[in-house]
Amino acid sequence: MNVNIRNNYIAKVAVVVAYFDPGLCRGNGDWHVMGWLNINPGEEVFAFSTTSTTFFIYATDLAGLNHVWQGQDKFANVLSEPFNYCINVAPPGSWRVGMTLIYTGQLYETYTQALFP
Numbered sequence: 001m002n003v004n005i006r007n008n009y010i011a012k013v014a015v016v017v018a019y020f021d022p023g024l025c026r027g028n029g030d031w032h033v034m035g036w037l038n039i040n041p042g043e044e045v046f047a048f049s050t051t052s053t054t055f056f057i058y059a060t061d062l063a064g065l066n067h068v069w070q071g072q073d074k075f076a077n078v079l080s081e082p083f084n085y086c087i088n089v090a091p092p093g094s095w096r097v098g099m100t101l102i103y104t105g106q107l108y109e110t111y112t113q114a115l116f117p
Contacts, residue, residue, distance in 0.1 A: 001051070002046060003049070004044050005115065006114040007042065007044075007114075008114045009067065011062060012038060015115075017057055018033045018087055020050060030086075033087050035078055035082065044112060055101075056101055058097045058100070071098050071100030073099055075097065
């Protein structure tokens with residue numbers, strides 16, 4: 001399944017995603033984490049491909065409006081610059097963010113997750 005993220009918010013957002021990838025992350029938590037996807041208002045971008053019906057998302061606006069999409073479903077270590085690694089990795093200078101579970105219900109060819117205010 002290809003997963004796209006659509007920004008329906010009024011400002012540019014930065015997004016972190018975590019998706020199941022035991023082939024790449026076996027022994028390191030089985031989940032692949034990557035960020036930051038910077039998405040303008042109204043824009044939709046391809047984020048990743050997966051064979052799972054679940055993934056996790058964290059996002060924050062880049063306009064200083066303090067709007068955050070977060071949760072307590074899974075935690076990931078993030079950096080201020082772009083990153084791409086397994087969920088059990090904690091690079092120097094990273095901090096933890098809480099992510100929200102997204103359940104698609106089935107495997108679609110393409111699934112789009114929209115960020116709303």
